[in-house]
Amino acid sequence: MHNSKAVLNTLKPILATQSKLTALPPLSLYIHFPWCEKKCPYCDFNSHQIKEGKQGFDEARYIQALIADLETELPRVWGRQVHSIFIGGGTPSLLSANGMNELLSAIRARVNLEPDCEITMEVNPGSVEAEKLAGFARAGINRVSLGIQSFQDEQLKALGRIHNGEEAKRAIAIALQHFKSVNLDLMFGLPNQTLEAAKADIETALSFKTPHLSFYNLTLEPNTYFASFPPKLPSEDEIDAIFEQNLALLEAAGYRRYEVSAYAKKDQECKHNLNYWRFGDYIGIGAGAHGKISFPDKITRQVRERHPETYMQAMETKGNALIEARDISAKDLPFEFMLNVLRLTDGVDTVTFGERTGLPLNVVSKGLDEASKKGLLDLNPNKLKATEQGLRYLNNLQEMFL
CATH class of the missing domain: 1.10.10.920 (Arc Repressor Mutant, subunit A)
Structure with a gap:
């Protein structure tokens, strides 16, 4: 070797x-929702802040664009089963439960989903309502990923999050009532974070006994507010100490690290993300979405229009919103x-x-x-x-x- x-x-x-491929890999579907209530200073994802005091986006129009976008991909994946769906953002939980039901119903009518298809949506703890989450569950969402980041109010404020620590705990409790599978996103190496504060965050997360945790190191990404105005972050040695401390806590609580930033109880790994990391295929629909589809003689990548308005206009006028489609050499x-x-x-x-x-x-x-x-x-x-x-x-x- x-x-x-x-x-x-x-x-x-x-x-x-x-x-030359002898068999095609598993196929997933990624759906991008590009709006959020407030753009976080560390975020480099394709997200657009909605206008204050307004819904800020045309839900019905965007859902129709997504359905049309999916239809353009059907000939490329004909006959293939979809084994996971991930709705990311932005803040997909800004969608209404009825809107989510319409979207998932349209998907089921067009693609062959595995019977136990994992359907995940990202949820902002600041936009959690019990009835709305119940509606998402009825629509078919069976896994949620909560963007907690921290339980400390001071840290959440520094990260520009719209929720506080108590709202984070409340959101987890509500999610656990409606979904068997709940992931908590946590960050470390936060502005002025101490070893003790990082330990408190993990211990609070562990108290909820969710089947999955993501544990990310805050990085200053280009083209973000933090890149231009960097906060004071812990030293490299302090960040290493936080990571080692919390890794030990996670492992002692029965979470296995199966990916650089992902930890799960037995058999609770995220199927969708595992498919990415194993170089599987995924349809990507929505503003700025990326896709990868394999054929027997080639592997292709696609990228959609990034801005939501441009994306919707392209779907309405041209029937597709591709800005890049290429074979991987x-x-x-x-x-x-x-x-x-x-x-x-x-x-x-x-x-x-x-x-x-x-x-x-x-x-x-x-x-x-x-x-x-x-x-x-x-x-x-x-x-x-x-x-x-x-x-x-x-x-x-x-x-x-x-």
């Missing part, structure tokens, strides 16, 4: 050919594959590389050799799996496959 000599002789002819496929699968703590079997890219494993021999020698990649020849050191320095590991 880790012999790189063959690469020198085989790389050019291999990369000159198209990939054989040269880029290995990096795109490794970029995803190396996030998984269990990695994937080496045979998955050929199954998902259509390329022989020896095209990445050089990177595998280098990563193994540096202790970033597991030495098991049947696995593509980062070591603990590899997960810690994931960017460096991924770059070896550029």
Whole structure:
């Protein structure tokens, strides 16, 4: 597996050919909802603040655009079953329960969903109403992801969140009444965060016994308010201490780290995100949505118009809102594959590389050799799996496959 000599002789002819897939990977559906009540200073997602005092978006019009967008994709995925749906944003919980029911009903009429299809929506704790969540559950949502970030009012204020700590707890309690599967998003390395405050956040989250937790390090992303006006963040050593402390707390409570930022109780991993990280396929509809669809002889990517108004106009006037549609070159496929699968703590079997890219494993021999020698990649020849050191320095590991 880790012999790189063959690469020198085989790389050019291999990369000159198209990939050939013997089977298509699982298929998911991603739906982007682009509006939020307030743009957070750290957020680099495609989200647009609604006008104060107004609904700020035309729900019926946007849902019709989404349905039309899905219909443009049907010929590309005909006959394939969808095994998960994820509605992200923005703040999808700004949709009405009736609107969600209309959208999911339209999807069921057009695509073949697996009987136990996981259907997740992101929910802002500041927009949680008990009756509305009950309506989302009746519409078919069976998993929610709550953007908690912290339970400390001071931290939430620094992060520009619209909820406080008590509202976060209330939102979790309501969600657990209506959904079997609830994820809590938490952040660490927050402005002026102490080890004790970070521990309190995790302990509060653990008290709710949700089946899944996401635990992210706050990063200053380009083109955000925080990038222009950076807050005072803990030092690298302090952030490492917070991570190690909270990792131990999570593991002691029965949560297994299965991806860089994701922790789950047994058999409660997020099916949708696992499909991304295993280089599966996904239809992406909505403003700014990305999609990846495989065919026997090629793998394609698409990007939609980012601005909601431009997106809806494009769907209404042209019948599609694509701003990019391209085949992934054989040269880029290995990096795109490794970029995803190396996030998984269990990695994937080496045979998955050929199954998902259509390329022989020896095209990445050089990177595998280098990563193994540096202790970033597991030495098991049947696995593509980062070591603990590899997960810690994931960017460096991924770059070896550029």
